[in-house]
Amino acid sequence: MSLFDQINTDLTTAMKAREKERTAALRNIKKVLIEAKTASSSHDLEDTEVIKIIQKLAKQGTDSANLYKEQGREDLAAEELVQVAVFEAYLPKKLTNEELTTAVKAIIESAGATSIKEMGKVMGLASSQLAGKADGKDIADMVKALLS
Template structure:
């Protein structure tokens, strides 16, 4: 499980004296804990790794947005700190599909559902997220689906 990998990485970073990795793994665990608390009120997650991947993807997205804002504001040292956090977080994410694999997955779902126009985008996106959600940045996937359906 990804949770166990994160905990093991935190312990290893603490033993090695790697303060940056230790701090980032603590942030990850706090975000996962918050998500667990939120999930108590709703339906229990069917797959724990899916929940953790969702949290990690959200953290990476937030940091990439921060990097962009820091660079626009001329705060390179803060952007570099965010980049270092992204590197640590991405260690725990499953391998992401490249553009060719993403296009192939979209084409397969298009053929399976008979999708031919942008009206069918919701159907394609739902199946894509169900099958490959942990391996894709859904924002980029959405643009690829839209391009494939126009």
């Protein structure tokens, strides 16, 4: 079952269980996925594309929650964080700092990089291999630390 189909099934289940917040979050995901489907030339979305879209939604929700907190709107921040929790349930498990360090070291060795000048080459490999498992900023910081 594809991730898109899983989201549809979970949406139906949440609607039957009358889970208001979960239903709203899943509808939001489905809306964005349908928009992406119609915008692309192929009519099927791969799971990797779905994951990227959900990651983007989760990041936007987290940013919105932070803005709401800064403005003293804890009620709106809580709503956003509930949706982000639903989004994150469909994302792959994030790497711990130790796992990220090990993965980046292996990528640096396979690329044969020895200096910070080769960061671009390492980042290209790391970004593709660790997509969805770690944030790009965290990957970049780790590469910088290991190459300097």
